[in-house]
Amino acid sequence: MAAVHPALAPYVRSVVAYDVAFAGPGVHIGMPSTGLTFVLPLDEPLTVAWDGDPASRTVGWTSVSGLHTTAAAVHHGDHQRGIQLSLTPAGARAVWGVPASALAGRLVGLADVAPVLADLPERLAGEASWEARLEVLQHALLDAVRRHEAPSLRPEVARAMALLTRGVPVAATAGDVGYSRRRLGTLVHDEVGVTPKTFQRLARFSRAHARLRRAALAGEVSVATVAAETGYADQAHLAREWTGFAGCSPTEWLRREFPIVQATGEHHGAA
Template sequence: MGAPGVHRGLPSTTLTLVLPLDAPLRVSWAGRPDSLHEGWTSLSGLSLVPAAIHHEGTQRGIQLALTVAGARALLGMPAGALAAELTDADAAGVTALRELPERLHGLDSTQEQVALVDRVLVDLARGAGSRGTAPRDGMRPEVAVALRALAGGARVGAVAASVGLSRRRLGDLVRAECGVRPKQLHRVSRFAAARGLLGRLPLAEVAACCGFADQAHLTREWTALAGCSPTVWLREEFPFVQDEPVSGLAASDA
């Protein structure tokens, strides 16, 4: 709630699924008005730029963060297929999600709406309502191990060696699974960790905790990925209803 304007949706290691309840969601990539998407479902893949979420002062809906493994389990596709995309359930081809907004609007309480979303997601994870009858292959084990290590701050060369792959092969597999390359994934993961601490610790401590060289390095990275400095984001958008404690990229969790 607040004055009409634009909210920044920051880069993350998860895909974002939004089910608006009062009006279709209008979202675009920052600086790219040609990418505007409007609909009753909004699905965005991993990106290195922020999203611009347009609102009239009040927004209400259900937002889910899907891990890379969650994209496979619920959507039947790798997250890489949706990289840098702003789309919806129709384009993803998931019938159960396509029908969900209308079902949500028929319910009276938030508790009922959340319970319905829970049931639909469980059914999807079990295979009901998936795209047609095509089998949904799982993530390659070495990629799952690599994603955990990269999100934890390990160097790309060390990760490649630990899973028995060349740096180039690891990069190709990670990009196909996520839509970003290993160094980019590590970069976004570090940024997401900083976001979880911003406003709770001094900037210098946030930089030290999250693996930045210093506060100036944190500020440069934040400006590049968020489109504004940490202090501007704190002034304009913190605290925000969507903010939750940061968690690492869990390749085995849906």
């Protein structure tokens, strides 16, 4: 995880430089979230498609996707290196000059959304160290933000999205910001391309995914505990949502992504 420049903090949630060796070719599950994904592979083009939809497959030196409710199937060989960013909805306007809604449910290349940045993969490939690559990337992002002079989200829309992210019901969120549910739905959809309820579900799912991932990295996990900690009614509720968004159950996801971890139900269990 690389540090995010303060001027980019409203637009970039995370920057991760990755260098991963696999046991062999396979498919990584790209999980839905409330962020937009921006990937810059280094050694070979990235092959990605929406899970279950081979026609959506793209191959390229960049991958850009908006908010989505279907997992991405990211194909890999024995080794992958690159940089992956997660952008906020405001980051779509600031970095690419388009609203997040324009990219909802789409997989595209960087040249399709921001041609001025099309040479970024070549510039990164020309650097010999991670430090140098990250510096090139940071300068490119800062230049993009200055170039677009992206306006901030309307304060009431930004507040509504923050409330939805925290799990405040849609009706209560609409009342808090002084809108009808219909008006709030229009404004949120215009900004991110999904309804307020879907945005809220994505936020809750993203919390559960992050919590389960941390538990898996620690070598033990309880799906029931994660469900309770992240706002689901019970483990079955989490399992239904997880299957809908990820295309598999939490236990199957753990088996595929963390094969040495043993998932448990009502208690913590070590691998």
